Amino acid sequence: MDINKLKEGRKLLKEFKYDLGSIEKGYTNRTLYVNISENKIESKEVTPLMKEKFIGGKGFGLYTLWHGTTPSTKWNDPENEIVISGGPVCGITQYPGAGKSLVCSISPMTDIPIDSNVGGYFGPYLKFSGWDALEVQGKAENDIVVFIDGDNGVVRIEEAPLEAVDSHVIAEQLTEMYAENEADKRNISVISAGTAAEHSRMGLLNFSFYDVRRKVQRFKQAGRGGIGTVFRDKKIKAIIIKFSNVKGDLNNAVDKAIINKAGLKLHKEMHYLDDKQNRMRQVGTAYSQEIMSAYDLLPVMNFQYGGHEDVKKISPDVFKNNYLTQGMADGCWYGCSMACAKTADGFELLTGPYKGQKVTVDGAEYETLAGCGSNCGIFDPRAILEINFYCDTYGIDTISYGTSMAFVMECYERKIINKEFTGGLELKFGNFEDSIEVLHQMSRGEGFGLILGQGVHRMKKIFAEKCGADPDFLFDIGMEQKGLEYSEYVSKESLAQQGGFGLTNKGPQHDEAWIIFMDMVNNQIPTFEDKAEALYYFPMFRTWFGLYGLCKLPWNDVTPANNKFTSEPAKIPEHVQNYLDVVYGVTGKKLNTTEMVRESERVYNFQRIFNIRLGKGLRANDKIPYRSAGPVTKEEYEARQERFDGQLKEILNYDVEGKTTEEKMAVLRKHRESQYEKLIDAVYKRRGWNSNGVPTIERLKDLGMDLPELIEVVKDMQ
Amino acid sequence: MIFIIKVNNRELEWYEGMTIEDIFKIKNYTWTKIIVKVNKQVIDEENYKITIVNDGDDVQMLHLLAGG
Numbered sequence: 001m002d003i004n005k006l007k008e009g010r011k012l013l014k015e016f017k018y019d020l021g022s023i024e025k026g027y028t029n030r031t032l033y034v035n036i037s038e039n040k041i042e043s044k045e046v047t048p049l050m051k052e053k054f055i056g057g058k059g060f061g062l063y064t065l066w067h068g069t070t071p072s073t074k075w076n077d078p079e080n081e082i083v084i085s086g087g088p089v090c091g092i093t094q095y096p097g098a099g100k101s102l103v104c105s106i107s108p109m110t111d112i113p114i115d116s117n118v119g120g121y122f123g124p125y126l127k128f129s130g131w132d133a134l135e136v137q138g139k140a141e142n143d144i145v146v147f148i149d150g151d152n153g154v155v156r157i158e159e160a161p162l163e164a165v166d167s168h169v170i171a172e173q174l175t176e177m178y179a180e181n182e183a184d185k186r187n188i189s190v191i192s193a194g195t196a197a198e199h200s201r202m203g204l205l206n207f208s209f210y211d212v213r214r215k216v217q218r219f220k221q222a223g224r225g226g227i228g229t230v231f232r233d234k235k236i237k238a239i240i241i242k243f244s245n246v247k248g249d250l251n252n253a254v255d256k257a258i259i260n261k262a263g264l265k266l267h268k269e270m271h272y273l274d275d276k277q278n279r280m281r282q283v284g285t286a287y288s289q290e291i292m293s294a295y296d297l298l299p300v301m302n303f304q305y306g307g308h309e310d311v312k313k314i315s316p317d318v319f320k321n322n323y324l325t326q327g328m329a330d331g332c333w334y335g336c337s338m339a340c341a342k343t344a345d346g347f348e349l350l351t352g353p354y355k356g357q358k359v360t361v362d363g364a365e366y367e368t369l370a371g372c373g374s375n376c377g378i379f380d381p382r383a384i385l386e387i388n389f390y391c392d393t394y395g396i397d398t399i400s401y402g403t404s405m406a407f408v409m410e411c412y413e414r415k416i417i418n419k420e421f422t423g424g425l426e427l428k429f430g431n432f433e434d435s436i437e438v439l440h441q442m443s444r445g446e447g448f449g450l451i452l453g454q455g456v457h458r459m460k461k462i463f464a465e466k467c468g469a470d471p472d473f474l475f476d477i478g479m480e481q482k483g484l485e486y487s488e489y490v491s492k493e494s495l496a497q498q499g500g501f502g503l504t505n506k507g508p509q510h511d512e513a514w515i516i517f518m519d520m521v522n523n524q525i526p527t528f529e530d531k532a533e534a535l536y537y538f539p540m541f542r543t544w545f546g547l548y549g550l551c552k553l554p555w556n557d558v559t560p561a562n563n564k565f566t567s568e569p570a571k572i573p574e575h576v577q578n579y580l581d582v583v584y585g586v587t588g589k590k591l592n593t594t595e596m597v598r599e600s601e602r603v604y605n606f607q608r609i610f611n612i613r614l615g616k617g618l619r620a621n622d623k624i625p626y627r628s629a630g631p632v633t634k635e636e637y638e639a640r641q642e643r644f645d646g647q648l649k650e651i652l653n654y655d656v657e658g659k660t661t662e663e664k665m666a667v668l669r670k671h672r673e674s675q676y677e678k679l680i681d682a683v684y685k686r687r688g689w690n691s692n693g694v695p696t697i698e699r700l701k702d703l704g705m706d707l708p709e710l711i712e713v714v715k716d717m718q
Numbered sequence: 719m720i721f722i723i724k725v726n727n728r729e730l731e732w733y734e735g736m737t738i739e740d741i742f743k744i745k746n747y748t749w750t751k752i753i754v755k756v757n758k759q760v761i762d763e764e765n766y767k768i769t770i771v772n773d774g775d776d777v778q779m780l781h782l783l784a785g786g
Binding site (some may be wrong): 276277278279287288290291294295514515517518521522523524526556557559563564565569570572 | 720726727728747748749750751753760778779780781782783784
């Protein structure tokens, strides 16, 4: 790597100098605007309205995106933006999971706003460099990088023709270029995408953090919705930030003692309880693989089934004992004792352009294991790590890739597509060698990779038009909604979770509500009203993390020993109180649990109306593929016949004797689809929306969100 | 005659001497964070093996949420 040669290729397009400013109660009170069409850089004021109604993070992202775009803006229009914001709590080091930032853009997959949360050092460094958010707009003529020097108050846009595109290479190049020495590397964070993000809609952004023990840049991903595709469409190779003086009190918090107290309490829980509970510090989020299979919730072969006997081959202990290094610094921000960012070091690649190289693989996390593993019928840990690595460095979302590949494999096995159509690749379930070739094709921009990179929503249309497939069947088995691929849980036996996926703003991603256990196993929410209450509370509560720059995992992946004695253990009341204390400690704002949810609800309704402004966000857009609600095929039904027959008898009083599988499937389907419609009615009512899913003006007034621009969108739809 | 207890408000066939640990096995509950209550009384994990449930008992085995 000849850094001087890379530097020789650089051409300065714009330099902007600024005062570093100060942070008060978690806010810098300004945002950084960078227009790469016009090479314009400026500072914008954060208004009191922004802080009061949008808080920060995802709230700032959506607010800024709304005002930067129009109702006709498409994902690849220059005015589309990428907005990155941490939120007022982002950057504290005393409470675990406080380094998150949220990335918002109009998505190439859904054509509506997407928000994706991400760890790594960029978000905190952005604030410490003087900015509550970074707003990037425009489209460059040639490949560029944006450099934010948070030590000296300089922002530069430079042409960068010679740098690599794949993340693991460019992050190393830029870290080497901007760090003065080895110790300085931890002060650099790089955002990058990858070569496959250029040729697909499912591109992601990698946010780096330098691992001082392993001496390598590691990554966390803003994975969902194709923001990496927008990034490369704008011809951005990287955004680099440098900040050199990280300390625990940079937010100028109001009451440090209360933050310290909450943090110490959680550190102790992690120390004493994590090994007995989820083992996040040992194996990360992958701890639940085998358990999900035991509960019939692990997607297997395109969500047809919920478990498989071979899941033991990709169990957490297989990874722990053979691949993951232990006892290292695996927190993606300082002070996180959960440290769930697990890593396979010295992993030798067997395929692709980096074949033979030994690399560091960040993961595999649960979603990647389930999506690229069991859902594709791949139960080889080595294969999954290789897919994981290439998805990351090529800038591809492992959830969208896994769910898309699983859809393709089912279509191949059902002879909807054939070898001629795939360019000679035999894309059967379990075929790692041919399926990873598709990933390499996505990087090169050729062959079947160009088709898979479009995602399930568009592949359904392509397969119907070019292969004569039945569009209705493809709708049933294609696990996408609103254009976004499902994340990796089987929701067939949980009506509430069908809503947890289907009634989201951005598409079927579990980060709004994961309530399968409450519903299916615990039987705690039996009525429509109960389910609606859960689908009100949890999406609103979980949205809140993204407003403040917090990670959700320390909320519920470890629980206090006395949690079982509380009246609502599912909410983990002690941890909720910790968050209220931390917010008070940083901002001085005293919230209670009701106000906490209302803060989220304001932004949640704003996002719903943003969807409506772009022509979606209505009841028709909340329809779900039947596979997420029940058995589409005879094989699926017969694999769980005892369960389905039993439900027909017990719930519908339907006599199954002498009936064919097809007859029983039809009755079950009619019932389940009607249940989902009733659920929608109940949830919309609880959220204060009309029967078409439009927020009522009355509700907006109640929330203090009757802003003129919102009323303008919904007033004729009441 | 069949005796019944309730587990998460669903019926389960009961037998003499049935323990909480037995119910875990019957239901194949392997989740790491489950709160057990018998007739609303919390049962500590170390007592699962020795806690006997009686005919007609109301057992709750609450799986806590997780995940990001």
